[in-house]
Each structure stands twice: as C-alpha cells, then as structure tokens.
Amino acid sequence: MDNRIFNLHDIFLIITIFEVLLLAAYRTVHRDKNSAPGNWLTMFLLVVAIDMVTNLIMWNPEFPLQGWGRDRLLALLFAFSHFARGPLFYFYVRSLLQEQKHLGRSDWLHAIPVLVALLAVVWLGVTTTDLQSRADTSLADKLASGLWYFSSVVSVAYACWCVLLLNRSVRQAKQRLSCLPSSEIAWLVVLSLCFLVSWGWSVLVICIADFIGGTVADTVGTSHNFIRFLLINGLIFYNLACTWTLHAKFTGDEGAAEANPVSAEVLAAIELGIKSQRLHLQPSINIEEFAERIQQPARVVSLAINRELGTRFFEFINQHRVEHAKRLLADPSCEHMTVLDILLASGFNNKSSFHRFFNRLVGMSPTAYRRQHLNAE
Template identity: 40%
Template sequence: MKAYIFNIPDVVLLMTAAECLLLAIFHTILPKRGRDDGRLLTAFLLIIAVVSSLTLVLWNDQFTLSPWFEQSLVPYLLLSAQLLKGPAIYLYFSSLTKKSFALNRKHALHLIPVGLLILALAVLGVTSADLRHLSTGTASAPAEYAIEWIWDFACLVPFCYAIASLRLVRRYRKELQDEYSDFSEVELHWLSALTWGLLLSWGWTLLTHIVAKFSSSVVSDYMGIADNYVTFILINAFFAYSLTYAHQLLDTKPEESREPVSEDEPSEPAIAKVRNAMESERIYLKKNLNLEQFSERIDLPAKEVSSVINKHFGTNFFEFVNSYRVEAAKALLADPEKSDMTVLDVLLESGFNSKSAFHRFFSRLVGMSPTEYRKRAAAGTLDEDPTGS
C-alpha cells in the first residue's frame, strides 16, 4: 500500500506557502508608486509563507528537515512570524490610508512582542517537541502552562492588530468625509471587507486555540483545517485588491493638519464666508470639490473651514456639500421648464458625478427617489406624507 506524504490540509498549507512566495516575487517587480504599501504587502506575504511552511514542518511527521533546525529554530521562526503578521498588515493598511506614509524608527516598537516571545522561548528552552507534546497533553505541567501562555500570546496579538486595522479603515472613511465631497465607495467597501475578513480569520484562529483546550483533538483539528482554507482565500483577496483597487484610494491629510484651530466657536466672518460660498457663489456645483479647493476659493485656512462646518453646521464636508447639491436637484426636478432633463442630467447639473451617490443621498434626505419626487412635484402633492399615512 502506498504511503501518502501529504493529506489535503497539508496540500493547502503547501499551496499557501508557495503562492505567497510567488505573489511576493511578482509584487516586487510591479511598478512602484512612491509609497511603502508594496513592500509591506510583500513582507506580509512572506510572513504568511513562513507560517504556513513551518506549520507543515511542525505537524507533518513525514516531512523532516535538519534535526537541529526542526527542533531548535522552528519554534522561534514560527511563533515570531505568527506575531509579525499583525504589524505587517496594520502598517500596510496605514500606508494605504495615510498620506505620505513612510516607515520610521517608531515603527520598530511593533517588534517588542516578538522580542518578548523570543526571550520567553530561550528562557524555557522550548523545542518543536514541546509544541507537539502540548497538543497531545504529554508535556509536563509547568512547561505546558508556560507554552500555553506563549501560544495564547501569539494568537491574541494578531487578533488585536486586526481590530486596530478595522478602526484604521473606519477612521479613514471619516477623514474622507471631512475632506472630499465625492469619493468612490467601491474601494472602501472592498477594503472594509478585507479588514472584516482578517478579523474573522484571526478571531477564528484564536477561537480554535481556545477550543483545543477544552474539546477533543478532532474538533480542534477540523477548526484548524478550516483556518488554513480561510487563510488561502484571504491571501488571494489581498493580492487582488492590491492590483485592482489599492492605487485608487484617495489621500488624506496628516492627522496634525486636521486638528481644529481652537476649542472656541468659529467666528461670524468665517461662518459668513462659508455660507456665502454655498448660497451665493454655489461652489458646490463644482465636481470633485474638496476641502482644500473650497478653502482656497474663500481665502480661509482649511482647518478653519473644517471648524465652521463641523462646529457651526454640525456635519462633515461630505454631507455639507452634498446636502446643497440635493437641494439644487430638487429645484431642477420640480421646475416644469426643466421637465425635459433626464435624472442623469439633473445630477450632473447639481454637482454630483456619481449616479449611485446621488440616488443614495437624495433618497436619504428627501425620503423618496428623484423620479418619485418629480412625479409628486408635477402633481402638486409634494406636501403629502410620502409613506401615505
């Protein structure tokens, strides 16, 4: 009878490691855009390749390397890589969502958990055999507890970084709304989906580790196998996103440049300038208007304009500008002399450049679709409750 070296879960690990290596090589030869996102994604791919390949070495008895490497170095490399994947992906998201992001010495602080882990492994003298014995319950009690704590730490840290990445993407969406009147939701939706996928994947890894302490090895094995499949899918999703959408993300200003001018209420002259620009000059009709262009037009610092919009009008730049555009669209839709204009003509004339954004804003602020609004305006029933109650 033939003996199989690899089963299907092992093949998935091997494919993940091989694909990560190939994608990392491919990513290094892509044209650079002057940011660190390419290098950080490459680093993340290489780290996942190390985790997958060393996991295969650790648990596949028929796949052996040098005894010294397998017993002594594998625990250090495997658990260090497990910890490094969190900072790598967090810094990758930072490079995508922050203007002029560059690696600096402060980012070396992310290596502290790895240093602590290496120190703990060295003090305890942990080997690959200890890691295997932990899963079978044959390790001695003191060693077992210590190694369990190390595994807990190695699973928890990436999960915390996934949470931080999700918060980073949410903050980025808010920054876009503070600086732009138009931006594509597609790239943001995909970026959010990736961060949620990361959170669920690494949360599943943590859950698998916890369940393994209280359930049979069969259950934990199946959960671990599922984790390997999810990792394989996520790697492909990250690479596809980097090629398709990452370069389309808009830059936002550094955090320090968005701080309010003061804690006091904006001055009346500043409020008057902002209101005049919207109501008299109708600056909102300019497509792709952003905060910087707006501030230059009315000769006020961007931080002061932002303070007026946030504190006096109680909203962000995105909502502020598009609410005026909706009012302009309502006027066009209700004008009998403009009845020959299509809805597309109306949204473009109002300053919108996205059909989906126009319909979303209009329906939310008015309570009905643009077509329904035009029909009610023509019939003279706009004052009636749109719900019919």
C-alpha cells in the same frame, strides 16, 4: 503502502503558500513611487508564508526535516511569524490610509512582542515538541501554551485596530473629499474582518484542542487551511484591483491619480449645472449623477471641486441650496411659504440638515433671516 507526505488539507495550504510568495514577488518587482503599501504588504506576505510553512512542517511528522531544524528552528519561526503578522498587517493598512514616509519612535514599540517571544523561546529552550504537546509539565510547556494563546490574541487585537483605523480614516476623509472610493473601502473592510475571523479562528482551534481534542479539534484545525486559502485569494484580488486608487484618495494624491490639470471647460460645466440646470435643487443628487448630467467624468468633477473650488461635493451643493433658500426667505412674494416649503424647494430633504447648514453658513436661523429681511422692506 501509502508513502504520501501531504494530504488534501496540506495541498490547499501549499497552494496558498505559493500564491502568497507569487504576490510578494509581484509586489517586489512592480514598484511605483508610492511604494510604502507595497513594501509593507510584501513583508506581511513573507511572514504569512513563514507562518504557513511552519504549520505545514510542524504537524507533518513525515516531512524530511529533523534535528535542530525541526526542534528549535521551527519554534523560532513560529514565534516570529505569529507575533509579527498582526503589526505588519496594521502597517500595511495604515500605509494605504495615511501618508507616512518613515516610522516614528513609537512605531518601533510594535516590535517588542516579537523580540520578547523570540528571547523567551531561546532562553527557555522551547522546542517544536513543546508547541505541539503543551502538556504544562514544565516551564517550557507553559510558555509554549502561552505563546499559542497570546500570539492569537495579539493578532486579533491588531485586526480590530485596523477596522477602527479604517472607520476613523473614512470619517476624516469625508470632511475633505467629495468622492470616496466606496468599493475599495468595502474591500478593505472585508479583508480586515476576514483576517479578524481567521486569527480569531486560531484562538478557537487552540481552545478546542486543549479542552476537547480528538477528531473535532482535527476538523476545526484543518478547516483553517481552507479559510486562509480563500482569504489570500481575496487579498490578491484586492491588491491588484483596488490598492492604488485607495492610496491615492486617502493620502490626498489626487494629482498623481489624475495627472491632467482641471480645465476651464470642466469648471464651466459645473457652473452650468448649477445656474442653468439647477441640479443642486434635486434632493437625491450625488456626484456620479451630477457628473453624468454635465457630461464630465465623476473623478474629474471631484478633483475640480476639491482643488479649484476648495470644498467637497456635498458642501458645494448645500452652499448653493442655502443661497437659493435665502432668496426665497427674503422674497415678499414667497411670504406664504413655510420654512418647510422653502427647505424642500431648495433641495434639502430634512429639517435638521437644512437648519444646521443655514445656521453655519448664514450665522442665524432661517426664521430670523426671513424676519430681518422682510421687516427691512
């Protein structure tokens, strides 16, 4: 006689639950002064753990939990975890990208779906059996079916919101930072998209269960355990490897990430790279290559340009390119050179960026600048 409570699919879910709880415990113990991302992540992980434990018990009739605990408590935990996971993931991502010490009044609106779902479950007496069958024969059954669909759609919407927030934050950061943590950003994008796929998979599972059923529904449903297993392991890796760097960059806390002040030696090396090595005239120069050529760490160079020079790397480079172009345009001996020749000689690699920067920094077109200075002579 087979007395096993859990099958292979359940084992993957149990391992994932333990990993989630271990990461939550780690984040609780390992606190830094910028603890907001860690706090939101801990709450999100606990809700994810509740979600998976509820799923594990709900679909396992052999699990030793009966009576009120199985009928009513599981239904309440289901409603809470399914509606809270999306907002908490959003707050976690936002805390990495924006410095916000306290919740605003509008932030509390995110709790409304959770409260409404819990009140509906209590008021109409939705049970675990209703959530499992969703037979649509009573008001409780209809509400149970609605909870499945609506909670999954809400989670997917929050995942999409996180992707859009990340895209907007990157565009804004590019205006004030010369060096963005591209690997950390890529990981966060991947994680947001993975949660989008995972919660979108939940919608697929529900639809298949309602309209197809049978072994197909069981296969698609159990495969979700493997998806969550991979997703949580990715989250663990990202959190341990990348979170602090990303938070320091996006919130402008570069002084905390780089405690040592910028030395005069670094500023002198940057000036030498421009005046002697003329690195700005290389069209494909980036901050990593620039830093390597002047024998300084890229992070220190980025900090010096941001904090001491009050600009970002590409703005800094293009300013010097424009100054070089101005000298060529005003030099009678270079009158034979076309504007295209001059922009290429100045380190620009296309007309549009050259004209855009030149007009913005000089206040007139390159042709007008050349005409004004050559005629004056």
